[in-house]
Amino acid sequence: MFEYYNNNILCVQAGWLVDSILSKSNYDALVKRGHLKRLQKGGNGRPALIEFATMRKDIKEKIVSIVGDPTEKAKHITFTDYITIDDTARTYFNTYTLPSGESLPDKNKAEYIANSEILNAVERIMNSTMSKRKVLGGKVKAWDKIAQVVQELPQHTYPHSLPANVRRLRDKFNLYKKDGYSSLIHKGFGHKNSEKLADDAKFWVLARWSDRVNRCATYSQLFSEYNSLAKQKGWKELKTEQTLINFLTDPKIENMWYGHRFGELNAKEKYSYQHSTKLPSMRDSLWYSDGTKLNYYYQDEKGKMQTCQVYEVYDVYSEVFLGYHISDSENFEAQYAAYKMAIQIAGHRPYEVKFDNQGGTKTLKSQSFLGRISKLCLNTAPYNGKSKTIENAFYRFQNEHLKKDWFFTGQNIQSKKAESKANMEFILANASSLPTLEEIKELYAQRRREWNESKHPKSDISRLEMYLNSTNPATSPVQIWDMIDMFWIERPKPVTCTAYGISFKDKGHKYDYMVYDENNMPNINWLRNNIDKKFKIKYDPDDRSIIQLYEETPLGLRHVTEALTKIEVHRGAQEQEEWELSYIRQIEKANKEERIATRDKMDAILTDQGRNATDYGLKNPSIKGIESSSKQKKKRKKKTKKERTDIGQYQKELSNTVPTDTKNIYSIM
Structure with missing residues (x-):
């Protein structure tokens, strides 16, 4: 508090004056009026100094009453002049x-x-x-x-x-x-009680404390067991259990037994190096996906209280929940549907997706599903919650939004706060009033909207605005062929085209498809040219109205065309709608035209090669049901069998013949 200015003027430090005697405003006023003579201004580590001799009498008396005669104290100040840095x-x-x-x-x-x-x-x-x-x-x-x-x-x-x-x-x-x-340096510095333990005693203590089967419950038990063995082992008995505590809590020792006593995952959490990471600065840079319990109770068809799962896809930059699916378990269908919804909302492929390697994600990986969605596809480190930002988002979503509803199940089972627990007494008392699963789905969709439309914790705008206002030049827009590549399923076995079109069964249900032209009429020409050909098929499991046909080539699948659900018509006239008769006649006309065109094309080739029937002096048959003979048929005598010149007549006779023996059958021919 005292200091000499220029080695001979006794001064009082201004800071001490303000702290002990004067208010700051009073001090400033006295300095301004000259009642306190400031010899040194404060700053850069130097204290402001006020000359003691020129102070008012009342201020001097207060100083003396508090600290005594400053002239005596000044000796201490002079002493510090001799203290220099060594x-x-x-x-x-x-x-x-x-x-x-x-x-x-x-x-x-x-x-x-x-x-x-x-x-x-x-x-x-x-x-x-x-x-x-x-x-x-x-x-x-x-x-x-x-x-x-x-x-x-x-x-x-x-x-x-x-x-x-x-x-x-x-x-x-x-x-x-x-x-x-x-x-x-103190001679006993660093010599803790643990250093009194002999080396073999240290190994025994470490092993006894780490024993996972015959557990040592307390330090007191360890202390008692140690001393009971000391004489037998030739160890010095301990006076206090603090010796053992000091040894076991030494960081070099504690990390050795921590995993054996509390579990290796807890030891990993405590001792393994943790990265400090920066979150993405733009949308679609990184998506996380994970499945968790949907924290609502609902009432099933039998009136029983149930819970279900939800799989979410989450944009790390904006914290927007992009896609989700509710199901009984975390499986391939849930993940497929959640990612499909996320891609449709985003309109872009993500640069990177991260997921855990649990549940149906293994199926996803085997089908390269996630690899088709993004440039990078990585699974998060197992048993490492810190590596998944989405888990923290789930926690906040549950705490801020889902907890509003009385049938909330509570958060993670490890949560200790009462606020994180469900009010089971109230829920069980009202179990008959629990919502249905459909009502839960509607409410969950509403809560997700609330989350997405609420303010981002590091921004003045909502999460959704933050997402929509951002762009990512490294991600490409999604086109229809991208959706097919990412989300359409390929049937493992090829399907053969027939006159009925493309037909196959899936889970017991038969699906029929046809290739149609721009007028929504069956493409008769395409059908005739592809009968008996085998095609690979891709389809959207959420929309079976359209399929894509591919043919296998040495270089892989080649897209051929698309087929639509085949139009069905009534066979009986009674149930036919007005458009059906016109539709049937148009197709019949197209079939006839195609038959004629095919016959004429082949006849032209035969004529060009000199191999038409007329080149051999014979006649070409007409197309039955379409063309009629230009020549009148000669009438046979009544007793003579009518000459069979019509294939239809021949087929009718054959079907009406009742064979008595093999000879009669062949006599017809």
């Missing part, structure tokens, strides 16, 4: 190594450096008669005055541990002059 001491203590191989703690370093610098000052004063006179007023009872001054040094400036006793201080000084810096 770089050699600072180097010695900062680099000192204990027998255990460890360095000194910072607190002890500061203590020993202060001790050495103060003792250096004492030595300078004691070696100079002038200094003794100036600081101590002479050599009579010099050590009494030194001990008093040393003990009144401010600890925040000089954190020393020098003794207050005059004789002990003098002995300390003499030892320091003789042995130097090493004399200041």
Whole structure:
């Protein structure tokens, strides 16, 4: 609080005046009016100094009443002039190594450096008669005055541990002059009780405390067992269990037994290096997906209280929940539907997706499903909740939104807060009033909207606005063929095209498809050209109205065309709608035209090659049901069998013949 200005003017530190006697406003006013003479302004570590001699009488009296005569205190100020920085001491203590191989703690370093610098000052004063006179007023009872001054040094400036006793201080000084810096380090420093344990005793203690089968419940039990074995093992008995505690809680020892006693995952959480990471700065840079319990109770068809699962896809940048699916369990269908919804909402592929390798995700991975969605596809480290940002989002979503509803199941079972628990007493009392699963789905969709439309914790806008306002140049827009590639399922077996079109069964249900032209009429030409051809099929399991046909080539699948659900018509006229008759006639006409065109094309080829029937003196048959013979058929005699020139007549006779023996059957031909 006191200090000499220019080595001869006694001053009081302004900070102490304001803290102990004057208010800040009063101090400023007195300085301004000249009632307090400020010789040094504060700043850059220097205190503001007020000359003591020029102070008003009432202020001087208050100072004396609090701290005594400042002229006596000034001796302490003069003493500090002799305390200088000892770089050699600072180097010695900062680099000192204990027998255990460890360095000194910072607190002890500061203590020993202060001790050495103060003792250096004492030595300078004691070696100079002038200094003794100036600081101590002479050599009579010099050590009494030194001990008093040393003990009144401010600890925040000089954190020393020098003794207050005059004789002990003098002995300390003499030892320091003789042995130097090493004399200041406590001889028992770093020698904990655990070091009294013999090496074989340490192994026994470590193994006993780590035993996962015959567990040691408490330190007291360990202490008792140790001492009961000590005599037999030749160990020194311990006086206190603190010896064992000190040994086991040493960080170099604790990490060895922690996993055996509390579980390896807990040890991993406590001791494994954790990365500090920066979150993405744009949308669709990173998506997380995970399945969890949907934290609502509902009432099933039988009136029983149930819960279900939800699988969510989450954009890390904006915290927007993009896609989800509710089901009984975390399976392929749930993940497929959630990602499909997320892609449809985003309109872009994500750069990277992360997921855990649990549940149906293994199926996803085997089908390269997630790999088709993004540029990077990585599973999060197992048993590492910190690696999944989505888990923290789930926690906040549950806590801020789902908890609003009375049938909330509570959060994670490990949650300890009462607020995180379900009110089971109330829920069970009202079990008959629980919502249905459909009502739960509607409510969950509403709560998700609330989450997406609420303010982002690190922004002044909503999560959804944050997502929509962001762009990611590294992600491409999703086209229809991207959706097919990502979400359409490929049937493992090819399907053969027939006159009925493309037909196959899936889970007991038969699906029929046809290739149609731009007028929504069956593409008769395409059908005739692809009968008996095998096609690979891709389809959207959520919309079976359209399929894509592919043919296998040496280079892989090649897209051929798309097929739509085949149009069905009524066979009986009674149930036919007006459009059906017209539809049937159009197709019949197209079939006839196609038959004629095919016959004419082939006849032209045969004629060109000299192989038409007429080239052999024979006739080409007409297309039955379409064309009629231009020549009149000659009538046979009534008793003569009618000549069979019509294939239809021939087929009719054959079907009406009742065979009596093999001979008669062949006589017809």
